[in-house]
Amino acid sequence: MSTDCRHVRVAIGGDPHDLAPDVKAHLATCAGCTRFAQETLTLDLRVADALSLPLTRFRKPAVVSRRGLALAASVVLAVTFGAGLWLISAQSALAGEVVEHVKHESGSWSAHDVVPASEVADVLRQAGVKFDMSMPVVYAMACPFRGRLVPHFVVQTASGPMTVMLLAHEKVSKREEFSENGYRGVLLPAGAGSVAVLTQGANVPEAIADGMVNRVRW
Amino acid sequence: MLRPDLVRFAFWLARDRAVAEDVVQETLIRAWKSREELKDPGAARPWLFTIVRREHARLYERKRLPTVDVEQVEALGDPALASDGDAGLDDLRRAIMQLPDEYREPLVMQVLGGLTTAEIARELDLTQPTVLTRLFRARNRLRVIYGLEPAEDAE
Numbered sequence: 236m237s238t239d240c241r242h243v244r245v246a247i248g249g250d251p252h253d254l255a256p257d258v259k260a261h262l263a264t265c266a267g268c269t270r271f272a273q274e275t276l277t278l279d280l281r282v283a284d285a286l287s288l289p290l291t292r293f294r295k296p297a298v299v300s301r302r303g304l305a306l307a308a309s310v311v312l313a314v315t316f317g318a319g320l321w322l323i324s325a326q327s328a329l330a331g332e333v334v335e336h337v338k339h340e341s342g343s344w345s346a347h348d349v350v351p352a353s354e355v356a357d358v359l360r361q362a363g364v365k366f367d368m369s370m371p372v373v374y375a376m377a378c379p380f381r382g383r384l385v386p387h388f389v390v391q392t393a394s395g396p397m398t399v400m401l402l403a404h405e406k407v408s409k410r411e412e413f414s415e416n417g418y419r420g421v422l423l424p425a426g427a428g429s430v431a432v433l434t435q436g437a438n439v440p441e442a443i444a445d446g447m448v449n450r451v452r453w
Numbered sequence: 454m455l456r457p458d459l460v461r462f463a464f465w466l467a468r469d470r471a472v473a474e475d476v477v478q479e480t481l482i483r484a485w486k487s488r489e490e491l492k493d494p495g496a497a498r499p500w501l502f503t504i505v506r507r508e509h510a511r512l513y514e515r516k517r518l519p520t521v522d523v524e525q526v527e528a529l530g531d532p533a534l535a536s537d538g539d540a541g542l543d544d545l546r547r548a549i550m551q552l553p554d555e556y557r558e559p560l561v562m563q564v565l566g567g568l569t570t571a572e573i574a575r576e577l578d579l580t581q582p583t584v585l586t587r588l589f590r591a592r593n594r595l596r597v598i599y600g601l602e603p604a605e606d607a608e
Contacts, residue, residue: 244604248592249585250563250570271604275592278599279564282592285545286565288461328455335498335567415495 243268251275252340252378259346280379287382329405330413330422333431336380336387337398338416343389344396344435346373355388362386364401365452381405394440403428403453412439423448455498456481458565459505465561466509468550479508502566503576506558541599548598556591559584 243261246254251272254262262269337343350372359366361377362384373396374389386401398420407429411422420433425448432444459480463473484491484504491500549557559577562568570588574581593603 241605245589248589274601283564285542
């Protein structure tokens with residue numbers, strides 16, 4: 236194994252979801268490290284499952300003394316920050332988690348090289364999603380998200396790069412626009428799931444977002 | 454809702470269910486008192502996770518709680534670690550539980566808390582390369598439990 240491979244594997248093991256351009260460039264030429272990266276992503280999915288202990292194993296807070304104060308604080312915090320739509324709405328929590336995920340993989344926005352169709356197909360296969368991608372994909376990763384593998388793409392459009400996440404297991408009832416941490420986006424219902432489309436600040440053109448929904452099959 | 458993940462995060466820090474619940478309650482009180490500090494509601498998640506971590510540290514300083522012995526946790530049969538009927542998941546949980554604090558803490562902050570390596574480095578007062586190395590080593594140990602070949606480490 237070369238020094239490059241060692242360096243790349245340490246980087247992947249450090250954060251498999253946010254790889255530097257030089258690491259990505261190495262992956263394009265090294266099957267061994269690519270396999271290592273895929274194994275690490277799969278492992279991370281299991282680690283996320285392992286960390287998400289069922290809450291039934293924790294007792295519910297009783298409304299007495301300081302514990303009651305905490306519960307009250309929890310409720311008031313929820314209501315207070317509810318103005319920011321982040322704690323009390325399950326659907327908005329989804330938007331927040333999408334933004335957090337995209338923020339966590341900020342390097343994805345700087346990708347320029349078109350990802351081969353075979354790699355895009357591999358990401359879709361891992362997540363069990365069918366998607367007719369008509370735009371050039373410059374970033375493609377099957378990412379752990381809420382305990383599932385989710386296709387995370389960055390596509391080049393006439394309006395600039397856009398992130399697309401295909402959320403097969405996250406049903407939303409209606410279109411929801413959001414703006415957080417410098418990202419703007421929209422969550423769209425798509426059959427039994429949903430599609431998230433984000434930009435780094437610009438509005439997501441409706442036609443592009445709707446086009447994504449029409450191309451996805453779960 | 455964020456509270457469930459705060460409880461989980463506190464549990465993986467404290468490795469004790471009751472302590473985790475106390476830490477989260479203190480966290481919510483402190484968050485309420487210092488809510489003015491949160492300028493961006495979108496940043497609530499890492500903000501609250503940071504408070505959990507600080508409250509956890511503060512609790513140990515204040516009460517001088519004994520550190521938890523891993524074997525003791527298992528002997529107590531903490532329901533939080535009860536089997537899901539998935540032997541692989543059970544093994545992984547035990548392995549995470551037995552990671553040294555310096556590896557387990559950044560891993561949980563990253564995977565469960567969603568904090569970036571820069572945020573973890575800032576919170577743990579470490580350099581970003583050090584955080585990345587610790588995360589690599591944490592995952593490298595878990596690779597073995599998961600039946601994968603570990604990567605070479607200069608450790």
